[in-house]
Amino acid sequence: MDLVNHLEGRLLFAVPKKGRLNQATLNLLEGADIQFRRENRLDIALVKNLPIALIFLPAADIPTFVGEGQVDLGITGLDQVKEHDAGVQALHRARRFSGEITPEEESEHSSRGSGCEVILDLGFGGCKLQVQVPEKGTYSTPKDLIGKNIGTSFVHLAQRYFANLELEADTAQDSTDAPPAKFTNKLRTTIIELSGSVEAACALGVADGIVDLVESGETMKAAGLKPIDTVVESSAILIKSRKPSDPELVDLIASRIRGVITAQRYVLCQYNVERSLLAAAVKIAPGKRAPTITTLDEEGWVAVSVMVEKKKIAPIMDQLTKVGASDILVLDIANTRS
Numbered sequence: 604m605d606l607v608n609h610l611e612g613r614l615l616f617a618v619p620k621k622g623r624l625n626q627a628t629l630n631l632l633e634g635a636d637i638q639f640r641r642e643n644r645l646d647i648a649l650v651k652n653l654p655i656a657l658i659f660l661p662a663a664d665i666p667t668f669v670g671e672g673q674v675d676l677g678i679t680g681l682d683q684v685k686e687h688d689a690g691v692q693a694l695h696r697a698r699r700f701s702g703e704i705t706p707e708e709e710s711e712h713s714s715r716g717s718g719c720e721v722i723l724d725l726g727f728g729g730c731k732l733q734v735q736v737p738e739k740g741t742y743s744t745p746k747d748l749i750g751k752n753i754g755t756s757f758v759h760l761a762q763r764y765f766a767n768l769e770l771e772a773d774t775a776q777d778s779t780d781a782p783p784a785k786f787t788n789k790l791r792t793t794i795i796e797l798s799g800s801v802e803a804a805c806a807l808g809v810a811d812g813i814v815d816l817v818e819s820g821e822t823m824k825a826a827g828l829k830p831i832d833t834v835v836e837s838s839a840i841l842i843k844s845r846k847p848s849d850p851e852l853v854d855l856i857a858s859r860i861r862g863v864i865t866a867q868r869y870v871l872c873q874y875n876v877e878r879s880l881l882a883a884a885v886k887i888a889p890g891k892r893a894p895t896i897t898t899l900d901e902e903g904w905v906a907v908s909v910m911v912e913k914k915k916i917a918p919i920m921d922q923l924t925k926v927g928a929s930d931i932l933v934l935d936i937a938n939t940r941s
């Protein structure tokens with residue numbers, strides 16, 4: 604089937620085709636009952652039960668497609684949206700320097716941003732974009748890297764970071780021999796674009812420092828690097844274009860995904876407690892909105908049901924037991940809608 608000709612009338616939803624965000628995104632789509640079958644090697648899949656088409660793209664390209672409005676919705680990392688934003692800003696700045704647009708037009712374009720609106724933090728894909736240098740080297744602060752070579756896949760964020768750093772350093776020195784970066788659009792620091800394995804750049808003599816993602820820190824440690832600053836803290840997000848083709852369907856999808864995330868984050872805790880001890884028990888676990896309290900068929904006893912954050916459930920059970928709650932049950936939540 605020629606899928607491209609079946610996109611008409613469908614909301615286009617971009618999802619990461621590979622990498623760190625791919626599997627968690629597919630799980631989220633399944634939880635939200637977005638049913639599709641992706642043909643081998645095809646980057647478009649029609650959703651069977653909703654007027655949606657999924658477009659499988661590299662995470663780094665999703666903000667471009669959503670930002671320019673060709674795609675309505677997307678899942679990617681906040682780092683990728685910020686990188687895209689910084690790229691759009693750099694483009695407008697370059698156009699202003701070349702005289703193509705006025706400073707007023709530049710600030711008007713920049714205030715509009717990249718065209719992506721963040722709907723929701725999805726709570727996975729957490730990582731930090733960090734400035735890293737060799738552990739045993741001579742650099743210890745970001746300023747030590749001014750004028751040096753920096754390897755990164757996040758060229759625009761790195762350029763902006765070092766432009767600000769140079770500007771700060773120049774302002775502090777009140778130097779007249781080197782005009783501040785902001786006014787010249789020229790960086791003294793060289794940003795070298797690398798598409799992967801960025802952490803190898805220092806050891807191989809390509810760069811003096813790098814700007815790369817860190818989660819567990821294993822890759823950084825194995826490459827003999829240490830972090831000296833954080834440029835962006837990131838996690839996976841749901842984004843939409845400024846003018847989606849079907850805003851109601853966007854809201855429906857957002858609400859389904861929000862429901863799945865809440866279900867993943869919370870468990871349902873049920874217990875019995877004497878009414879005289881209820882206030883103390885409710886203080887320990889007050890619930891997401893409020894506890895559901897029902898009278899038990901036993902004089903002076905009530906049954907309580909509350910949503911509790913999964914990561915806090917063990918100490919909460921300990922404390923509930925301590926104040927006299929009994930028959931404590933913890934149940935997984937399949938889905939939610941608020």
Ligand SMILES: Nc1ncnc2c1ncn2[C@@H]1O[C@H](COP(=O)(O)OP(=O)(O)OP(=O)(O)O)[C@@H](O)[C@H]1O
Binds near residue numbers: 682683
């Ligand atoms: N170690 C990590 N832990 C958690 N999230 C990460 C990690 N590395 C990357 N991410 C997130 O996943 C996004 C995609 O990164 P990933 O390296 O998987 O991309 P990719 O599409 O496979 O591209 P590449 O081919 O450049 O590796 C990043 O922008 C970031 O938001």
Ligand SMILES: O=P(O)(O)OC[C@H]1O[C@H](OP(=O)(O)OP(=O)(O)O)[C@H](O)[C@@H]1O
Binds near residue numbers: 623798
């Ligand atoms: O702190 P850690 O848990 O070790 O994770 C960090 C690594 O993960 C990402 O790379 P990825 O493995 O996705 O491959 P890439 O280098 O090809 O981008 C990132 O670029 C780091 O290299």
